[in-house]
Structure formats: C-alpha cells, structure tokens
Amino acid sequence: MSDTLARIVTSHGKAYIVELNDGSRRQASTRGKKTDYACGDRVHIKVLNAEQAVIEGTETRGSLLYRSDQWRSKLIAANVTQIVIVVAPVPSFFDELIGRCLIAAEAADISPLICLNKSDLPQAAVARERLAFYESLGYPVLALSALEDVQPLRARLHGQTSVLVGQSGMGKSTLTNALIPDANARINDISVALDSGKHTTTHATLYHLDEKSDLIDSPGLQSFGLAHVTAEQLPRLMPDLRGYLGQCRFHNCRHRQEPGCAISQALAEGAIRPDRVALLQRLQDELSAAQSY
Numbered sequence: 001m002s003d004t005l006a007r008i009v010t011s012h013g014k015a016y017i018v019e020l021n022d023g024s025r026r027q028a029s030t031r032g033k034k035t036d037y038a039c040g041d042r043v044h045i046k047v048l049n050a051e052q053a054v055i056e057g058t059e060t061r062g063s064l065l066y067r068s069d070q071w072r073s074k075l076i077a078a079n080v081t082q083i084v085i086v087v088a089p090v091p092s093f094f095d096e097l098i099g100r101c102l103i104a105a106e107a108a109d110i111s112p113l114i115c116l117n118k119s120d121l122p123q124a125a126v127a128r129e130r131l132a133f134y135e136s137l138g139y140p141v142l143a144l145s146a147l148e149d150v151q152p153l154r155a156r157l158h159g160q161t162s163v164l165v166g167q168s169g170m171g172k173s174t175l176t177n178a179l180i181p182d183a184n185a186r187i188n189d190i191s192v193a194l195d196s197g198k199h200t201t202t203h204a205t206l207y208h209l210d211e212k213s214d215l216i217d218s219p220g221l222q223s224f225g226l227a228h229v230t231a232e233q234l235p236r237l238m239p240d241l242r243g244y245l246g247q248c249r250f251h252n253c254r255h256r257q258e259p260g261c262a263i264s265q266a267l268a269e270g271a272i273r274p275d276r277v278a279l280l281q282r283l284q285d286e287l288s289a290a291q292s293y
C-alpha cells in the first residue's frame with residue numbers, strides 16, 4: 001500500500017474513479033461517510049491493489065461548482081477553469097439562464113465563454129445581436145456550428161478544464177460528441193463499473209481532450225442554482241451593476257424603493273437594462289427565501 005496523488009475523473013454518488021499520474025485508474029471509496037469530493041478534485045489516495053484505492057483527502061481547490069437549490073447543495077465539479085454557456089438561435093435561449101450562469105461563474109471565479117451554436121441557421125444573426133450585450137459587458141462570445149466544425153471551440157478549450165452548460169436543445173450533446181467521439185461508450189463503461197445495480201443519476205465525468213485540456217460532463221450542470229451566493233454579493237457579480245456599488249445613500253440598500261439608490265437612478269436614466277435589475281431582484285428574493293429556511 002502506498003500514498004499517492006490522483007485526480008477524480010468520475011463521481012457517481014459515493015463511488016469514484018481516480019486517475020493516477022501514471023494514467024492508471026482505480027475505483028475509489030472514501031473513509032466513513034465522507035462524500036464531499038467532486039469530479040476534478042486532486043486527492044491523496046491509498047492504493048489498495050490494481051483495482052482499488054481509498055481517498056484520504058483533497059488538495060486545495062482552485063474552484064468548486066455546486067448544484068444547489070433552496071434545500072441542499074451538492075458538489076459537482078472541482079478545479080474547473082472555464083464554463084462554456086451553450087446557446088442557440090433555435091430553440092430560443094433565455095437571457096435569465098445566461099445571466100445566472102455568468103453570476104455563478106463570477107462567484108466561483110471561473111472564466112465564462114458564451115458559445116452560440118447552430119450559427120449555420122438563418123436566425124443566427126438575431127441571436128448574435130442579442131449576445132452583443134454580453135460582449136459589451138466583457139464576456140467572450142464564440143459563434144460556431146457543431147454540425148459543421150467544432151475546431152473553434154476546441155481551440156478555446158485548450159489548456160483549460162471546462163464544463164458545458166445550457167438549456168435543453170442548444171446542442172450540448174452534439175458538441176460533446178464531436179469533441180469526444182467515444183464519450184457515450186465511455187459513459188456506459190463507467191456506469192457498468194460503478195453502478196452495482198442501483199440507479200444513481202448524479203454523476204460527472206472528466207474527459208481528456210488533449211494533454212493539457214479536460215472537459216467535465218455532468219447532467220447536473222444543465223442548470224445550477226446560486227444558493228451559495230449571498231444576496232449582498234449579487235450586484236458585485238454583475239459587471240453592469242458593479243460600478244454603482246457604494247454609491248447608494250444607504251450602505252445596506254436593496255436597490256428597490258430606497259431613496260438615493262444609485263442603481264434605481266441608473267435604471268431610470270436608461271443606463272442599466274430593466275431585465276438585469278429584474279434578475280437582481282429575483283435572485284435577491286430567492287436567496288432571502290433560501291436563507292430563511
């Protein structure tokens with residue numbers, strides 16, 4: 001038995017697969033009831049034999065993505081450096097989801113990339129115009145067609161550990177399959193290896209795109225909540241609102257009906273979009289509800 005470093009490449013309930021530096025893999029379990037490990041975690045393990053290992057602890061994480069709602073929060077991916085928000089002209093995408101993903105990325109200190117897929121469709125021009133707003137906030141937008149060529153995206157994934165997020169129908173699976181041709185087959189192998197007959201739906205898998213680039217795929221990443229952000233933090237995570245912080249008359253301003261609110265004033269003057277203030281207020285309300293549980 002020896003102590004060594006490894007990376008969690010699959011998490012599936014309490015069962016994990018870890019990859020050692022030599023590229024070999026082991027099924028791994030944790031000590032006791034400890035389950036707060038995530039796909040992408042760099043961990044210390046004790047190798048038991050050619051098939052099995054025990055996870056002893058994790059290295060400090062560069063970032064951590066949660067899936068959270070009012071009631072609970074679950075780790076899904078660690079050490080992610082980039083969130084790719086996949087949108088498409090058809091079906092139409094929601095600014096709400098883009099806004100939430102961008103805030104989550106800011107909160108976790110992960111770079112976001114907005115990827116406009118299906119740019120082969122005629123409706124792509126209108127979608128591009130809608131996305132110009134996010135570009136004006138400083139977020140990169142990449143237009144491509146998963147059916148024609150994923151190379152532009154592959155180039156943007158280089159040197160990163162990325163995750164794809166997006167509404168259903170935007171083309172995440174098509175993109176993933178184009179980037180990792182045998183992804184489905186590998187997921188089946190993993191399910192067989194880890195699933196002892198039970199149905200465990202939450203799993204995340206890390207794929208190597210090349211020596212320096214990884215892609216984490218997780219069904220739980222299609223939408224992730226923001227319950228780990230505080231209501232007060234929110235405007236700081238929105239680049240168009242950030243500049244007004246500290247300018248309201250009251251230091252604990254909630255940016256609603258308060259007199260002397262810099263955000264309300266900017267809204268009245270047309271300097272901020274109404275849907276962005278509406279998103280701020282909706283998230284504030286959701287977070288207050290979650291925190292009172």
Ligand SMILES: Nc1nc2c(ncn2[C@@H]2O[C@H](COP(=O)(O)OP(=O)(O)OP(=O)(O)O)[C@@H](O)[C@H]2O)c(=O)[nH]1
Pocket residue numbers: 117118119120121144145146147148166167168169170171172173174175
């Ligand atoms: N025209 C066009 N169609 C595409 C493109 N990429 C994906 N599609 C189509 O869009 C539909 C949805 O693609 P999926 O990859 O299943 O979308 P998804 O985001 O994984 O959706 P869920 O599985 O529901 O989460 C399919 O019919 C694809 O063939 C593209 O670049 N151009």
Ligand SMILES: [Zn+2]
Pocket residue numbers: 248253254255256258260261262263264
């Ligand atoms: Zn205010």
